[in-house]
Structures are given as C-alpha cells and as structure tokens.
Amino acid sequence: MAPRPPRPTPAPAAPFPAAPQPAAPQPGVPAQPAAPATPVTSGPGGGQPSWAQQVHRLAGAGDDQPVVPWKPPVEDVFQAAARRQASARPAGLGRRLAARFVDSLVLGAVTAVAAVPLGTRALDHVQEKVDAAKLSGRTVTVWILDGTTSVYLGIVVAVLLLAGVLYEALPTAKWGRTLGKKLLGLQVRDIEGHEPPAFGAALRRWLVYSVPGLLAVGLVGVLWGLFDRPWRQCWHDKAAHTFVAG
Numbered sequence: 001m002a003p004r005p006p007r008p009t010p011a012p013a014a015p016f017p018a019a020p021q022p023a024a025p026q027p028g029v030p031a032q033p034a035a036p037a038t039p040v041t042s043g044p045g046g047g048q049p050s051w052a053q054q055v056h057r058l059a060g061a062g063d064d065q066p067v068v069p070w071k072p073p074v075e076d077v078f079q080a081a082a083r084r085q086a087s088a089r090p091a092g093l094g095r096r097l098a099a100r101f102v103d104s105l106v107l108g109a110v111t112a113v114a115a116v117p118l119g120t121r122a123l124d125h126v127q128e129k130v131d132a133a134k135l136s137g138r139t140v141t142v143w144i145l146d147g148t149t150s151v152y153l154g155i156v157v158a159v160l161l162l163a164g165v166l167y168e169a170l171p172t173a174k175w176g177r178t179l180g181k182k183l184l185g186l187q188v189r190d191i192e193g194h195e196p197p198a199f200g201a202a203l204r205r206w207l208v209y210s211v212p213g214l215l216a217v218g219l220v221g222v223l224w225g226l227f228d229r230p231w232r233q234c235w236h237d238k239a240a241h242t243f244v245a246g
Helices: 051-058 077-087 093-136 147-174 179-183 199-214 218-226 235-240
Strands: 187-190 242-245
Touching (some): 093 179, 187 199, 218 235
16 A cells, blocks of 8 residues: 655644734824723623713704703793692681781780880879869869870870781781781682782781771771672772782
8 A cells, every 4th residue: 555645744834823912102202181081881882882871962062062960840930820720719707707806906015015115104294183183173174185185195006006017017018928917827818819918018008998997987897808808808909909818
C-alpha cells in the first residue's frame, strides 16, 4: 500500500484585536470635552435612549428645552360663584334671634362699662333736683331729661353705636359674621354676589337695626323677616341689600 500523505498543520488563530486606546494629547492642541453620557436602557435594547427621553422627544420638546411641571387647573371664578349662589339658603328667624341675643349680650356688656357710672350720676342729679323742689315748698316741675342728663345719655348712645361699629359692622364686612352668627353657623351675604357686604353696606345695616331699636320701633323691622320672601329680609337687610344665609 502507498503511504498516506501528511495532514496539513492548522495555522494559529489570530489574536482578538485590542481595544483602541485613546490617543495621547498633542502638545499645543486643546483637549476636546467629552460628550455627555446619554441615559440608556438595560437589557437587549441597550444603547437606546431611556424611556423618559423617548416620551420627552415624542411630546415634541427639544433636548435643550426643560420639561414644564404639571399644574392643577385653576377653579373658574364664575362656576365658583354659581355654586355659592346655589348653596345659599336663607336662615330661619329662630336661629337669627338666637345669634342676635348673643350679640346683644356682648354689646350690652361693653355699653354697661359707660352706662352704669353715668346712669348713677344721672340718678343722683335728678334726686338733687327733687330734694330742692321739696325744700322750696312750691309746686315745681322736675324734668328728668335736662342739660346734664341728656349729655350722659348721649355718651351712652355714642358708646353703644361705636361698639356696634367695631363689633358688628367691621366683622360683617370682613367675614360676614359676628360672634353670635359664627356660633349659630350663619353668615351675612350680599344679595347679588353672595359675598360678605362692603363696609358701607355693613355700617348701614347696623345703623338701620340699632337706631330704630333704641326707639322701640326696631321690633317691627325684625319681625318683618317672618313674612318676607324669598330672602326673609328684615328692615336692616333690605337697607343693605343683604340676607342671612344658614
């Protein structure tokens, strides 16, 4: 038999190419800044922009534009006013009288600080006039209201009205309620805007209530709310174009 030819020896495998090394900086040439790293996703899809970047690009914003944060929508003022008007209901006269009773106690306590000492002086002054009339032995008409007692009375009325402005008119214009109305869950509102009235309307409301009340006519104005429809307005409410919601 003829001898077999020798097998060819396999050539050695070529080594893997080494990773390219960064070129050494040339003297006199400024170094270039490295490109910013782009967030990439992990897994088989590596090398792609991140999910947040893709959404940002699909939204049409460029890479150089910041993402505007979401803000909740602002409530429409006309819809808010319509809701306030729909929720407003005139309060019953019973709760209003209870609130007025609380307010009257507060105003009475403040007015008593001036009324008690001045009232005592007025009584002493009238008693002196009566004693002088008895000693004269003649029939003399003693007037209770004279120059002295009228001054005392004027001071008491001024204190009452000023305390009412500070206690009722100012809080009504600012919050729509006094202490008594807050305890009873009531609020004074304007007929048209259903907001607390302006200071001028609140002051007019207090004066129309207090001045006839001093003349004992205010009771009729308060009871007027029993028959008035639809807002159950008393005289002072009609003067100020307000109603009491509750």
